[in-house]
Each structure stands twice: as structure tokens, then as C-alpha cells.
Amino acid sequence: MHSCARVCSDERVGPEELTELVAIARRHYVDGVSRVDIGNERGLSRFKVGRILQAAREAGIVRIEVRAPAGIDYELSEELRLRYGLRRALAVQAADETRVRGPLGQVAGELLREVVTGDDVLGIDCGRTLREMTGHLGGIAGCDVVQITGMGGALGDTATDITRVVSEASGGRVFSLFAPIVVADSRTAEAMRSHRAFRSTFAAYARVTKAVVAIGAWSHELSQIPALIGDEETARFAASGVVGETGALLLDAEGRRVLGLDARRVAISEAQLRAVPDVIGVGGGRGKTTAVHAILTSGLLNSVVTDVHLARRLLRRR
Numbered sequence: 001m002h003s004c005a006r007v008c009s010d011e012r013v014g015p016e017e018l019t020e021l022v023a024i025a026r027r028h029y030v031d032g033v034s035r036v037d038i039g040n041e042r043g044l045s046r047f048k049v050g051r052i053l054q055a056a057r058e059a060g061i062v063r064i065e066v067r068a069p070a071g072i073d074y075e076l077s078e079e080l081r082l083r084y085g086l087r088r089a090l091a092v093q094a095a096d097e098t099r100v101r102g103p104l105g106q107v108a109g110e111l112l113r114e115v116v117t118g119d120d121v122l123g124i125d126c127g128r129t130l131r132e133m134t135g136h137l138g139g140i141a142g143c144d145v146v147q148i149t150g151m152g153g154a155l156g157d158t159a160t161d162i163t164r165v166v167s168e169a170s171g172g173r174v175f176s177l178f179a180p181i182v183v184a185d186s187r188t189a190e191a192m193r194s195h196r197a198f199r200s201t202f203a204a205y206a207r208v209t210k211a212v213v214a215i216g217a218w219s220h221e222l223s224q225i226p227a228l229i230g231d232e233e234t235a236r237f238a239a240s241g242v243v244g245e246t247g248a249l250l251l252d253a254e255g256r257r258v259l260g261l262d263a264r265r266v267a268i269s270e271a272q273l274r275a276v277p278d279v280i281g282v283g284g285g286r287g288k289t290t291a292v293h294a295i296l297t298s299g300l301l302n303s304v305v306t307d308v309h310l311a312r313r314l315l316r317r318r
Contacts, residue, residue: 024049025056029064072107073308080304080311087278087302091311100284100307105132108212108282108305113140115278116170121207123148123268124166125247126159126181126224127214129282134162137169144172146204148211148273149247150181150192150266152224175201179266182228182248186263193266205272213246213273213301215283217291229261244291246281246300247273253290255297273300280305289313 216223
């Protein structure tokens, strides 16, 4: 009786047969030799080699273990991806969900280094987490970088600041937008959009192939937009159902667009953003669950980088 059958049964297997079985298993799983080549070495068919390898697994001689590197919960990521029908979802490990910007920024930066090519035109939004991302872009492909939203937030966190740092890392051309993301009225916004200093930037929006955007919840602490429009208007939008935003594109809890700021935005339009083939949203921490759900439901992006705590809350939603 061959070692395959004997190992799978209760019969005692001798040292010669065990030695052969272990040797074949090592050749395949450790040395990477194909079943056909192992069969040629030992005068066996590839089917018999396959049965021997199966017997080794069933007997516990071979144990196959998939170990994911620390930093990302891969099972949770896959659940989140499937729940929202995304291209990719990354649920980042964070011990303290009040301090998630560093871990999210690191993973977002590593993701851009992985997926961006020299043929891409990379669109950049503003935000504190995206600023953290800029420290993890070493080795990113040499692509053009486009600022897709006007300026907002503190010095260093604006889209202009972040775009400049990203372009320095990539070495490609940079298309900046030295204007506020939201202005007082539609006439001012139109004047900004048509200003000759910004024409090349707005023209580049049609060429953006990948974009990374921040996800903001509708509060002064979790979005840069309320500080630009004031408390009264912020409260009015909250009363109308706004729970979150990305690039001052407002959303209600069901992911429906609220158009209140669109005419005053100096940024990529909703239609242009939806036309970008690969849009990665970054956002996490306490207070952003409803906002992240809204933007994932809206279809404005196809990928998300968030923390494991928020991901679990999203998956518990009905």
C-alpha cells in the first residue's frame, strides 16, 4: 500500500514512506517545485504526487497558514468591501480611535505608492489625515499632481500645502489652486473658476485618473467647511439633513447629495469627481460613522481607508 493510503488510514506508516512523503511535501511547498517535476524526479504521475500532498495535509504533516502582516484587519476589510461594493477597503488597526490620523495617513500613503503609476494624474484634496499621508510617499511613481479642491483649514493642512508635498515626492508637474474651497457667492466662484491663473488646473480635472479625498463629518471638529461658512449656515445645513462632506460636496445620512454649496465651490465638480476611475476616501475616528456610511452609499468613491472601530460600526448597521 502506498504512503498516501497508509497515512490516510489508521495503519502504521514506516520511516521510509514517511521520509518520502515529507520529502515530496518539502519539494513542493518549500522549494516551489511543481507536481509534474516532482513526478519526473521520482517516477510518479502528477496525480499520485497530488494525492500524496493531500495526504500530507490531512495527516497534519503539512499545515498551510495565511498570516497577514500587522496594521490592517484583512478579514474586516473584505467584509467592508463586500458590504458596500467597493474596489478596495482597508480597515486599519488603531488602539485608540481618538488618534487615528497617523495610522490612516500611513496606510493611505502606502496605498498610493502601490497603485499610482507614471501614467496617472493624481488628484489631491485637503485635510489633516491627508497631511499625515504625505510623510509616507517615498518612492511614489513620477506622476502629475492636481489640487482638486480650493484651500481650507489651518496652514499645512490645506490642499495647496498637501499637493505641493505630494508633487515633490512624485517629481511630476503640479497644478495648484490658490483660492478658498468655498466663497461668498456664485459670481465670485465663477470668477475664480474662469481666472486665467487657474485655467490649467481646472482643465486638468478631466485628466485625473486617481484621486484621494478626505471624508468629513458635519461639525467644526471633523470638517474644515463649517469654519469657512460660519455657525448659522452650518446649523441650517445640519437642520436640512447634512451629516458629512467631501470637498464641500454635502451629503445626507442616506448618501443623497445636498446642493447648498455647489454653486460656491471652487473645486472639482461632482460630475468630474464621479468620472475619475479610482477615488480613494480616507476618514475615521469617533463621530464619523454616519458620514463615512453616507459617502460610501453615495457612489462618489470606490475605495476607503478607515479604522477598524469605525469599520465594525458600519458592518453593524442595518
